[in-house]
Amino acid sequence: MELVNLATLPDADDFEIAPGIFFKKSDDWRIQYNQSEHELFNFSYNIDQGVSINRFPALKTLHKNLTYSFMPHLLNDRIKSYKTTKSFYVAVKNLVIKFLYHEQITNKTQLENIAKQQWIDLIRDSIRLAELNPKNGNFYFLESTIRLLSNWHKISQYRMLPTWCKLAYSSHEIINKKNRKRIYELRDNEKGTWLPLEPDTLKSCFDKAKDYVEIYSKSIIEAHNVIKNRPRHNDNEGKLTLVRKDGMTKGTFKKLQKLEIPKQRENGKPLFEIQENSEMVRSKGYACGFQRRTWLNIDEIRPQVIQLKRACIYIIAFFAGLRRREIAELPHQTPYFDGTYWWIDIVRFKTEDEPISEGRKDIIPVPKIVADAIIVLDKLFQHIRDELCSSYLIVSDKLTKKRYEKIKIATITKDIRCFTTEFSTECGHPHQLRKSIAWILISRDEKNIDLIRQLFGHKSFKMTLTYILSNKLLMSNIIELIEHNYTEELLEVFNKIFEGELVGNVEKSIHSRANNKHFKGQILNTKLETFLDDLQSSGMQVYVSKLPIGAFCLTEGELKNKQLPCTLKNNQLTPQPKFCDYKNCPNILHSQESAENIRKQADYYRVKLNHLPDTASELLRRYYQSEIEENIALATSIEQNLVKQKMVN
Numbered sequence: 281m282e283l284v285n286l287a288t289l290p291d292a293d294d295f296e297i298a299p300g301i302f303f304k305k306s307d308d309w310r311i312q313y314n315q316s317e318h319e320l321f322n323f324s325y326n327i328d329q330g331v332s333i334n335r336f337p338a339l340k341t342l343h344k345n346l347t348y349s350f351m352p353h354l355l356n357d358r359i360k361s362y363k364t365t366k367s368f369y370v371a372v373k374n375l376v377i378k379f380l381y382h383e384q385i386t387n388k389t390q391l392e393n394i395a396k397q398q399w400i401d402l403i404r405d406s407i408r409l410a411e412l413n414p415k416n417g418n419f420y421f422l423e424s425t426i427r428l429l430s431n432w433h434k435i436s437q438y439r440m441l442p443t444w445c446k447l448a449y450s451s452h453e454i455i456n457k458k459n460r461k462r463i464y465e466l467r468d469n470e471k472g473t474w475l476p477l478e479p480d481t482l483k484s485c486f487d488k489a490k491d492y493v494e495i496y497s498k499s500i501i502e503a504h505n506v507i508k509n510r511p512r513h514n515d516n517e518g519k520l521t522l523v524r525k526d527g528m529t530k531g532t533f534k535k536l537q538k539l540e541i542p543k544q545r546e547n548g549k550p551l552f553e554i555q556e557n558s559e560m561v562r563s564k565g566y567a568c569g570f571q572r573r574t575w576l577n578i579d580e581i582r583p584q585v586i587q588l589k590r591a592c593i594y595i596i597a598f599f600a601g602l603r604r605r606e607i608a609e610l611p612h613q614t615p616y617f618d619g620t621y622w623w624i625d626i627v628r629f630k631t632e633d634e635p636i637s638e639g640r641k642d643i644i645p646v647p648k649i650v651a652d653a654i655i656v657l658d659k660l661f662q663h664i665r666d667e668l669c670s671s672y673l674i675v676s677d678k679l680t681k682k683r684y685e686k687i688k689i690a691t692i693t694k695d696i697r698c699f700t701t702e703f704s705t706e707c708g709h710p711h712q713l714r715k716s717i718a719w720i721l722i723s724r725d726e727k728n729i730d731l732i733r734q735l736f737g738h739k740s741f742k743m744t745l746t747y748i749l750s751n752k753l754l755m756s757n758i759i760e761l762i763e764h765n766y767t768e769e770l771l772e773v774f775n776k777i778f779e780g781e782l783v784g785n786v787e788k789s790i791h792s793r794a795n796n797k798h799f800k801g802q803i804l805n806t807k808l809e810t811f812l813d814d815l816q817s818s819g820m821q822v823y824v825s826k827l828p829i830g831a832f833c834l835t836e837g838e839l840k841n842k843q844l845p846c847t848l849k850n851n852q853l854t855p856q857p858k859f860c861d862y863k864n865c866p867n868i869l870h871s872q873e874s875a876e877n878i879r880k881q882a883d884y885y886r887v888k889l890n891h892l893p894d895t896a897s898e899l900l901r902r903y904y905q906s907e908i909e910e911n912i913a914l915a916t917s918i919e920q921n922l923v924k925q926k927m928v929n
Contacts, residue, residue: 492591830873
């Protein structure tokens with residue numbers, strides 16, 4: 281897609297953003313990004329009961345402008361998929377409905393002149409609502425709005441948006457330190473924190489972290505060690521001296537001049553610069569009273585030291601599945617290679633039989649990239665570690681009066697947040713990283729298999745699985761996620777099957793297999809074992825959803841060769857509960873609750889039929905009548921089968 285400058289686009293002009301889809305003329309943008317997948321962006325929706333956004337052209341245009349600007353590889357090269365675009369589309373829509381329309385900010389002049397205090401008040405009020413009731417979509421609105429504002433401000437700097445569409449304030453100007461801390465606390469308490477990051481985020485951050493470890497680390501460490509060894513002033517503060525061409529630092533000056541600074545892989549620019557500066561300064565040692573002083577500006581070195589540390593922490597948290605405290609407690613070490621795996625020493629916490637304050641020493645297998653990150657951190661902090669007499673791997677990059685012997689847990693959280701924000705469109709949390717690999721493994725998107733293979737550098741998915749299943753920490757995360765996302769519903773399904781409270785085609789299969797394997801009381805554990813066994817051969821996937829009708833959707837295996845009613849329209853490879861055809865799907869498990877709700881459906885259509893005007897078409901009458909008959913017949917059949925099932929049991 282060729283980027284169009286919206287700032288210079290005349291009102292009368294239009295352009296095609298996809299085959300047959302025009303920016304201005306089309307209100308439904310259906311973007312087909314591969315053979316079987318698409319995203320739909322609708323710009324003709326109600327912003328209040330009976331109030332269409334079409335009444336407010338400026339709001340509609342703003343929504344289109346921002347959605348277009350958030351499309352992959354246009355203004356923000358960190359946006360790599362239309363799923364990310366869709367998340368921004370939803371965030372803008374929510375902002376339009378809940379803030380802009382509510383505050384009557386609806387025309388171009390008003391949008392251009394939104395005061396900073398209005399944004400501050402919005403975030404403050406959103407925090408209060410999230411505190412009162414985070415489960416009512418309030419926390420999601422808060423999080424998505426902050427993410428939107430941060431990225432909106434970034435793209436506003438590119439001069440590609442009309443002036444009235446630009447966001448003049450960064451999120452740091454809008455959110456003060458106190459509110460930011462409260463948001464972090466809310467995030468830590470929210471279930472959403474434990475969900476994985478988007479695959480695009482994981483890949484883009486990994487690519488950058490890998491470059492830092494494998495390409496940039498040598499130069500950063502060398503520069504860091506050179507400037508750390510320069511002398512200090514003899515005054516009370518003892519600050520480090522300038523790196524001058526003459527005097528005590530001339531050796532440091534020469535070393536830094538000879539330093540090879542790597543170029544960034546994506547743009548070919550130097551990773552950092554060491555600039556030479558020169559000026560005439562007053563000096564009592566010269567007859568003229570002046571001398572030329574030459575020094576090096578080294579201000580860009582320390583930010584790269586911090587970025588290298590963050591890259592290493594990201595890799596360790598991601599691939600080793602360690603908790604924040606376990607990362608902070610990593611001992612100073614040299615990873616060991618046994619011919620198959622690299623091994624590192626850790627201190628394991630949160631065990632059942634040991635106090636949480638103590639922990640237990642353990643060793644775990646890790647990919648080579650993690651071993652490399654450990655080695656980099658070892659070299660990076662060697663100088664400070666020696667001065668502190670610390671036995672921990674990660675310490676501060678500079679000495680402080682407090683002389684902490686290891687990194688703070690809060691700093692690890694900050695490092696991961698900053699790194700993911702810098703190199704993606706998300707603000708990640710360590711809890712999310714711990715879950716990400718596990719989730720990719722058990723998620724329903726086949727593309728994730730390739731992603732895992734790329735991340736680990738393995739030729740086959742089976743090879744990756746062999747490694748992961750040998751890492752108890754990663755395995756515990758997988759099981760935790762399975763239990764968190766499936767156990768409650770699976771237990772309910774299986775218990776109801778054996779109690780004779782569910783009927784359907786899939787019920788017979790499960791009941792039969794369960795009885796054959798003699799695990800009526802242990803069916804869930806066996807399912808987990810089966811799941812993990814099948815994972816090794818890239819086998820079974822289980823989809824469980826409780827449907828609004830009160831029934832259960834339970835589907836096993838790949839859907840490539842199966843056409844379920846809910847997937848016919850959109851060619852999805854996973855069940856789509858919102859499109860559920862409960863009358864015709866073979867994978868529905870019905871209950872007494874669903875039978876009652878189906879009868880209510882019949883009552884609903886009966887009311888609709890009775891209130892049809894005389895002018896209504898015969899086709900509509902027949903439709904309502906057929907819905908009544910089909911729902912009653914289905915409910916009756918379910919109730920009869922439930923009675924039979926209970927008699928059998």
